[in-house]
Amino acid sequence: MPAGTLQKNGLKVTPQRVAVLEAINSSDNHPAADEIIDFISRHHPNIGKGTVYRVLETLVNRGIISRVKTDSGIMRYDPITARHHHLYCSNSERIEDYDDKELNIILDNYFRKKKIKGFMIEDIKLQLIGKFTETRRSKNHKKGQIRNNLK
Amino acid sequence: MPAGTLQKNGLKVTPQRVAVLEAINSSDNHPAADEIIDFISRHHPNIGKGTVYRVLETLVNRGIISRVKTDSGIMRYDPITARHHHLYCSNSERIEDYDDKELNIILDNYFRKKKIKGFMIEDIKLQLIGKFTETRRSKNHKKGQIRNNLK
DNA sequence: TTCCTAAATAGGACTAATTCCTATTTATAA
DNA sequence: TTATAAATAGGAATTAGTCCTATTTAGGAA
Ligand SMILES: [Mn+2]
Ligand SMILES: [Mn+2]
Ligand SMILES: [Zn+2]
Ligand SMILES: [Zn+2]
Numbered sequence: 201m202p203a204g205t206l207q208k209n210g211l212k213v214t215p216q217r218v219a220v221l222e223a224i225n226s227s228d229n230h231p232a233a234d235e236i237i238d239f240i241s242r243h244h245p246n247i248g249k250g251t252v253y254r255v256l257e258t259l260v261n262r263g264i265i266s267r268v269k270t271d272s273g274i275m276r277y278d279p280i281t282a283r284h285h286h287l288y289c290s291n292s293e294r295i296e297d298y299d300d301k302e303l304n305i306i307l308d309n310y311f312r313k314k315k316i317k318g319f320m321i322e323d324i325k326l327q328l329i330g331k332f333t334e335t336r337r338s339k340n341h342k343k344g345q346i347r348n349n350l351k
Numbered sequence: 352m353p354a355g356t357l358q359k360n361g362l363k364v365t366p367q368r369v370a371v372l373e374a375i376n377s378s379d380n381h382p383a384a385d386e387i388i389d390f391i392s393r394h395h396p397n398i399g400k401g402t403v404y405r406v407l408e409t410l411v412n413r414g415i416i417s418r419v420k421t422d423s424g425i426m427r428y429d430p431i432t433a434r435h436h437h438l439y440c441s442n443s444e445r446i447e448d449y450d451d452k453e454l455n456i457i458l459d460n461y462f463r464k465k466k467i468k469g470f471m472i473e474d475i476k477l478q479l480i481g482k483f484t485e486t487r488r489s490k491n492h493k494k495g496q497i498r499n500n501l502k
Numbered sequence: 503t504t505c506c507t508a509a510a511t512a513g514g515a516c517t518a519a520t521t522c523c524t525a526t527t528t529a530t531a532a
Numbered sequence: 533t534t535a536t537a538a539a540t541a542g543g544a545a546t547t548a549g550t551c552c553t554a555t556t557t558a559g560g561a562a
Contacts, residue, residue, distance in 0.1 A: 212539070213530095214528080216539080248543090250521075250522075250542075250543085251542095254539080255540095273548075274519070275519085296470075300465075302465075303465075306461060310457060314451075314453075316438065318484050320481045325480065327476040327477075328475055329475070329476065330472040330474070332469055363558055364559090365511080365557080365558070367511070384548075384549080385547095397511095397513090399513055399514090400514090401513075402511050402513095404550075406510095424519080425548070
């Protein structure tokens with residue numbers, strides 16, 4: 201499947217690109233570059249760090265993956281490019297997807313009426329900050345490993 | 352005024368703290384640490400970079416200023432701590448405040464009903480991404496200087 | 503006013519995420 | 533199979549931010 205995605209987007213199918221795509225798709229963690237590199241390195245120990253960053257940029261530019269901003273300034277990556285929002289834990293680095301069509305409709309309607317003077321909206325993202333009351337149902341590799349920097 | 356704010360918050364009034372507060376207050380740019388340092392350095396050339404970061408952290412912890420996250424991972428600072436949202440330019444680093452009580456009410460109502468399972472909301476931030484159709488009405492020092500990284 | 507001391511600063515080393523560089527390798531179109 | 537433009541490896545460079553410690557200082561006490 202990764203190979204198909206790459207071809208469809210007119211990208212050369214390289215093992216490195218396939219590996220990066222697989223890493224992101226198999227994570228439910230919104231992984232950082234660092235985690236992607238760790239994951240890939242298990243079966244592909246000689247991948248260049250620079251290559252991973254370059255591949256990520258390429259994939260973002262083609263709209264195959266997206267970026268998720270964090271407080272700490274570390275960039276994280278998301279296999280989902282469709283419109284959706286995020287839940288941010290206020291005392292760990294956990295980030296979960298939040299998809300809500302009803303909310304999107306409300307927001308779209310609101311801003312269809314209420315124009316912001318001097319600004320043309322292209323996208324609306326909600327950051328919902330709070331606390332998770334359930335632990336992660338980890339689907340993948342690094343089970344439960346959530347970087348935690350409670351301060 | 353900065354001195355008063357510091358005293359009110361039980362902080363020693365040092366020239367460095369006053370300078371940082373003045374820099375942030377006089378900017379309408381949501382400045383990064385780098386810009387705050389540049390600004391202060393004009394009249395206070397020996398301020399330590401570490402001091403500026405430490406003062407910023409102190410001010411954030413006391414609720415005197417707040418942080419604004421950006422795409423690029425560079426942290427920016429905001430003299431406003433009251434609840435408000437931000438307009439992000441999709442091809443420059445421009446960020447403007449967006450305050451909208453009606454919208455806050457809509458969001459609060461929506462999430463009062465619609466609970467998110469496994470998550471307790473503490474704060475909701477909207478990132479409105481788009482294009483500004485008017486140039487900045489620059490109130491301050493670095494006139495018009497908006498870091499621009501159109502790529 | 504002067505003195506004392508806990509708190510704050512200067513200034514530079516350090517860290518870590520990301521970018522950049524270039525010699526070498528490789529995917530693919532012909 | 534070959535040619536070549538595109539991609540990678542590997543490591544140096546950059547840079548926002550943190551950390552450390554000798555020195556200075558704000559502000560309360562005397
Ligand atoms: Mn890791
Ligand atoms: Mn600057
Ligand atoms: Zn997501
Ligand atoms: Zn603001």
